[in-house]
Amino acid sequence: MKIFRFKLFKSRNSLSGKAASLLCEKKTSMSHQQSHEKELLSAIGQLPQTITRNGTSSINISILLTTTSNLPLTNLESIERTIRWDYYEILKTSTVFHPNTTKIAHHPLIWLGLCHENGFQREKALRAPLGPAPNAIFFAIAMRRLNDWAPKVREAARERLPSIAENTNPEFVADVLCATLPHWVSWGRIEEDDRQVLLSIVAIKKVAESLKTRILSTTSGPTASVLTQLGRRDVFDCHFEEIAKKALQPSVRAKAYRCLLEGKITWCAGREWQWIDQRYGKRRLNPILYHRTLTVETPFLEILQSAAVDRSPIVRRVAGEILIFNLDRLGDAALALAEQLAADSSPSLAERGRFILHEMIKPD
Incomplete structure (x- = not known):
């Protein structure tokens, strides 16, 4: 009984240790996110301080671009929300901006208009002469407009995004595509034409x-x-x-x-x-x-042989799977590959190789 209690106590401790580890990772992730948001808020907060009446500023834009360049591409929704809430709150309350400013439309600040709460303003920002995206974050925000909830904004993104990508640093575009493509199937509002736009950028x-x-x-x-x-x-x-x-x-x-x-x-x-069962939902x-x-x-055989000697068992497992379905096609070459798999250091692959050998020598 004492042994059982000790094992139960040890099991509970290991479970609590795993839970603590997961909780620690979650807290670390949240801490990094909050840190990034604070940096972005700080950069946005400095924008109205030195923007002149003609809408020109180099210092604040440099701060903003430096800050956004250091942000990860994994939490774009939070970044957009921060820009939308805080930057435009500043625009509403600040007296620094001249009401008749027109040059700001050609300024890098117009990229922030892609996060505007008003769909007409987001469409207007997309159709403005944006030029190349200043960094990966801003190109990602432009790309996300293909999944915008306003149809006109999606239409504008469909028209303007290829030219923006053509002029933008290809390193930025590649970074955004690598961060976006694994998850774009979950975009609920994107249409097939929009997907073709992304593929044309590729x-x-x-x-x-x-x-x-x-x-x-x-x-x-x-x-x-x-x-x-x-x-x-x-x-x-x-x-x-x-x-x-x-x-x-x-x-x-x-x-x-x-x-x-x-x-x-x-x-x-x-x-x-x-x-599966409508009665039970x-x-x-x-x-x-x-x-x-x-x-x-x-060359099929050459590629298969190359996969069979790969340094990773994940790749060699693919070779074994393909070999099983192509025994008749390979003839005598299959025997050498099967023997090689049977001698593999991975137990699962060795078992697969022995199975193939058994199938090859099994009488008809």
């Missing part, structure tokens, strides 16, 4: 090069999801083999190898509810999947 040569560099060099995060969404267009088809062999993240290499070996790429375009969300055949042809 096709811009300098943006595609920046995206490729990030996919190859990123070591963490949902990069495999980014690659999957980029596969809606054939822009990256010619890079899949290089990504499969050189990407640092194992899940990215695994995704690239799977696409090459299957000759197609599959992506999630959204989710839909399916009833039970239902589940099923992914809506689409696929596209790759436009490039690669």
Whole structure:
């Protein structure tokens, strides 16, 4: 009984330790968010102090751009809300601004108009001569207008975003796309035409090069999801083999190898509810999947052999799965691959290799 109590006490302590760890991570995240909001509030608060009657200022804009450049792209909704509430509250109460100011429309401050509470003002800001986005945050805010709740704003974003992206630093555009593409299927108001606008931005040569560099060099995060969404267009088809062999993240290499070996790429375009039992109100969300055949042809056996000797078991597992479905196609070459898998250091892969060998020598 004492042993049982000790084990129960130890189990409770471990659970409480995990809960404390999760709580600590949550508090740290909230602390970082509050810190970023304070920095943004401080920068916005300094805007009215030196803006002159003709709407020109360099010091405050520099402070604002520096502050927003350091903000993460993971909490854009909070950033927009902060700008909307605090900046325009300053505009309403400040006496520094001249009522007939017109030059401010051509000033970098007009980018803040994309967060205005009034849809007409957001549309007006989009149709103004914005020029290149000053940093990734402002380009992300412009891109989010494709999911705006006002149809006219979405229409303006659809028209203006390609030219903004063309003139913006491709590093900024690539950063925003990497942060956006894994989650854009959850945007409830975006339409298919708007998605095509984003995909057309991906096709811009300098943006595609920046995206490729990030996919190859990123070591963490949902990069495999980014690659999957980029596969809606054939822009990256010619890079899949290089990504499969050189990407640092194992899940990215695994995704690239799977696409090459299957000759197609599959992506999630959204989710839909399916009833399981209407009497009890039970239902589940099923992914809506689409696929596209790759436009490039690669040597199947060579790619499979390369995947089978990859340094990550995640990638080698893909090789074993593809091998099972292509035993007849590979003939004698399948035996060498199966023996290699059977001797793998990963127990699950070794078991898969032994299964393949058993299937190959099993009498008909």
